[in-house]
Amino acid sequence: MRRSLTRIRHSRFVVPGAAAVLAAVLAMLVAQGVLWPNRLFAARYDVHGIDVSHHNGDIDWDRVAAQDIDFAYVKATEGSAHTDELFTENWVRAREAGLAVGAYHFLSFESSGEDQAANVVGTVPSAPDALPLVVDLEPYGPFTGNLPPAGEVRAILDPLLTALEDHYGQPPVIYTTREAYDAYLAGSYRRNPVWIRAVALPPRLPDGRAWTIWQYSHRDTLDGVGQDAGAEPYVDMNVIDGTLAQLRADAGE
Numbered sequence: 001m002r003r004s005l006t007r008i009r010h011s012r013f014v015v016p017g018a019a020a021v022l023a024a025v026l027a028m029l030v031a032q033g034v035l036w037p038n039r040l041f042a043a044r045y046d047v048h049g050i051d052v053s054h055h056n057g058d059i060d061w062d063r064v065a066a067q068d069i070d071f072a073y074v075k076a077t078e079g080s081a082h083t084d085e086l087f088t089e090n091w092v093r094a095r096e097a098g099l100a101v102g103a104y105h106f107l108s109f110e111s112s113g114e115d116q117a118a119n120v121v122g123t124v125p126s127a128p129d130a131l132p133l134v135v136d137l138e139p140y141g142p143f144t145g146n147l148p149p150a151g152e153v154r155a156i157l158d159p160l161l162t163a164l165e166d167h168y169g170q171p172p173v174i175y176t177t178r179e180a181y182d183a184y185l186a187g188s189y190r191r192n193p194v195w196i197r198a199v200a201l202p203p204r205l206p207d208g209r210a211w212t213i214w215q216y217s218h219r220d221t222l223d224g225v226g227q228d229a230g231a232e233p234y235v236d237m238n239v240i241d242g243t244l245a246q247l248r249a250d251a252g253e
Helices: 005-031 038-042 061-065 087-096 113-121 150-168 178-185 244-250
Strands: 047-052 071-078 100-106 134-137 173-176 194-197 213-220 235-240
Touching: 038 213, 061 087, 071 087, 071 113, 087 100, 100 113, 113 150, 134 150, 134 178, 150 178, 173 178, 173 213, 178 194, 235 244
Parallel strands: 047 071, 071 100, 100 134, 134 173, 173 194, 194 213
Antiparallel strands: 047 235, 213 235
């Protein structure tokens, strides 16, 4: 049956508009953690872990370890002077709970790599059974959507990575977002395993490089995390492509 031209024209605008609204609603539900397609993709990996900082509050690490969590990365330092106030407690208690534990440093664009390395070395123990140290390279604060030039960042990153490898005996893992990967890492730093953040869909790096750790969620919940007053109620979830032994070996190449 022939429809009127008015209805045809109307339908051409309504259907795309409805699709846009539906896409926006789905994106909002994913962002809020109501829908989380990545959980399905991440379920195929055997080794699961979390990363935390003082924002997660006091953590009951025994309860965490009882929930099929294999490893934890805990924030140690940021920039040239800051130390996470719960680093030592998280480092010790997570290890006592039987988890494989590593530390991460949040890279600042505002201080030298040498000074930042000194902050890490003065804070993070050189434990033979620890997971490889991580350097967190991502936009923050005034640099969100306004990343510094690659030359400036590499002048910080390169001496930081060199100093940390010299001290801890293995190349650090680099945690990053897709934006920062494209800006600073694509095609380079092949000796450093990549930990990529991709919270909507599984990651695909533009240069075909394989990732080692994948942060697939930033809004999960676990018993024992974020339950004291004022603490961040959500926790970051991650998987390793392989085993913990392979992670250690990859960083030792």
